[in-house]
Amino acid sequence: MLTLIKGGQVYSPEYIGKKDILICGDKIERIDDLINIHTNSLSIKTINADDCLIFPGFIDSHVHIIGGGGEGGFKTRTPEIQLSNLTLSGITTVIGCLGTDSLSRNIKSLFAKSKALEEEGISSYMYTGSYKIPVVPLLNNIEEDIMLIDKIIGVGEVALSDHRSSQPSFKEFKNLVAQARIAGMLASKAGIVNIHIGDSKTGINYLQKLYEETDIPITQVIPTHVNRSKNLFKECIKYCKNGGYIDLTTSTTKKFLQEGEIKCSSGLKMALLNNVPIENISFSSDAQGSLPYFDDDGKFLGLKIGKCSSLYKEVRDAILYENINIEDAIKVITCNPAKHLKLNYKGFLNEGYDADIVMVNKKDLLIKNVIAKGKLMVKNYEALAKGLFED
Template sequence: MMILIKNGEVYSPEYLGEKDLFICGNKIEYIGDKIQLQKELPIKIIDAANKLVFPGFIDSHVHILGGGGEGGFKTRTPEISYKEIVRSGVTTVVGCLGTDGITRDMKGLLAKAKALEEEGISTYIYTGSYKIPPKALMNSIEEDIMLIDKIIGVGEVALSDHRGSQPPIEKLIELASEARRAGVLSNKAGIINIHLGDGKEKLDHLKRTVSETEIPITQFIPTHINRNEELFKEGIEYARSGGRIDLTTSTTTKFLMEGEVKCSRGLKRLLQSNVPIENISFSSDAQGSLPMFNELGEFIGNGVGSISSLFKEVKDAILEENIDIETAIKVITSNPASSLKLKGKGRIEEGKDGDIVILDKETLEITNVIAMGNIAI
């Protein structure tokens, strides 16, 4: 398919001004001023006058198979659909398992990722789940990362959480070294996506691993860093020291009332605290369960993460927190693309994948989505 997007204000995520984009096949072939093509060519023309043109969004933490079960089998959450994803402007997802690595397994995760790819978006997955040692698809997580194209790292591994496997630091170090070695050998990210709970340990295992070994701080991406105020403050220092942190956009009114930091406000605070924007990302935790527990750790209710929350929080950062557009959208475009080594993603550049989101300039409502060079919306 050939697509010509005309007259839009393009953010690469850096502001490029009013440009035309020519997409051929699944790539951005040319960016220029007032592109003129032969009329007889079978080209779909999209007039983006008075609209903004962004790179397709990357959601780096999605329970594409569904998740949950913390309140019993009836609380299992449903799989995500292709329509839910593209309506939210997301053109690339990274799927993961969570608390339940038994009834949701790696075979099912890989199959779901392939199904979504067949429908038209780009997909990757993490190997493993909450527990250490993780249950790999093949004989080890090293084999998974090196030999299965879609597997780019390990996760989500739970730390500082009563649902985790309470691993000694030696086990985390061993896992990180395996993931790093596999990543180096296969030219993949090889990162470990770390689920952080409400426990007192917070980031201690990660900080000790970095200080006591040769494993770099960029080997980990701790997520849910905005879960509570204490963890968020520790995350600020972690990111200022070179670590990458990920804020979770799916939430509930109860969580926010109990002290969870809203992502849009959290982004503003991080920037005010001199955290480099490149060290910050957002992910939705879509289809993950949002369980509520009392002070005894007893389950009292459940919500479901939503992929639509991803851009909603970026939009709030722009419209309510007055963060400039090119800074705000980096947390769901170029930043996750860089940290996860997704080479064709996250930027509007010639030769990059044809993943584009077009929005109304005034309201920032999504009007068009192009994924891998095909019109999704």
């Protein structure tokens, strides 16, 4: 099957103008000003994209694909994510992780869900481990996991500066990062350690110490949830200026924002105004994590679930309300996570790359069509493909 996308304004993520895109199988075969195909022997699907901006497929680098939560008892465990939750949000590549609960959930279940999402039509990877150090691996150790299991690209989410963490020593943390790095080098993977940063006063102390006292590159770890407070975010801006990466979490609640959490779209603008390189910033949704919500008097009302739809919403808000140019805004969910995580052939619209494409209406920037691995998953705002057990 050949698919020809006609006349969209293409952001690769750099703007390259109005182009046609030819997809062959699951790859981008050609990008050109005008592509005409004259043959009766091939099946060709044509998509008119005159009214669209065309972006690379979005990468969500931190999702609880088998559910999260559970910190308020068994009934607070959140459900698994569904395929159409991801595709309707423009997400064509997802990285799964475990959080606090690695007892009733485990790395084998995470691996199975990652495989299932791949079978259903999107690209799926995962981290080994959870909040805890030492890590409970899929095989014998994290080196084997990263080197021998294709889907495992790093370790995470490891919790620091949080009462729910395993309270590791700096030596334990340092050794973990070193093991992940070496395994990544041997397997030609990122070997990234995804770090959950809590709201403890210790902040990113371990990350600073790792940078100052070891030879491990600062880019070997990615702290996430860095927009949970103004003080933490200020620390992380300084950290970025030394070359570090930061990841902002898009799922939030009104109550959290009232207590000082920074909205991702405004956080992105703050970082750029402080001369943080756009290449060092990414967004992730923390989807399927549990979020407490409250009334105006602060009374606990219940739990909501982190949404992957928040990922692009914050990028769209950055464009529409923070006046960040489109090229920079979409980098935080396309080429930046692709580079940070060494996801080859992802994050860009280039010939020979994976055919992961998002088309948004150029009037309101809402997601209209989504293609994952060459297959049309969302058409005219509706999911064409759903998971086996979706209604």
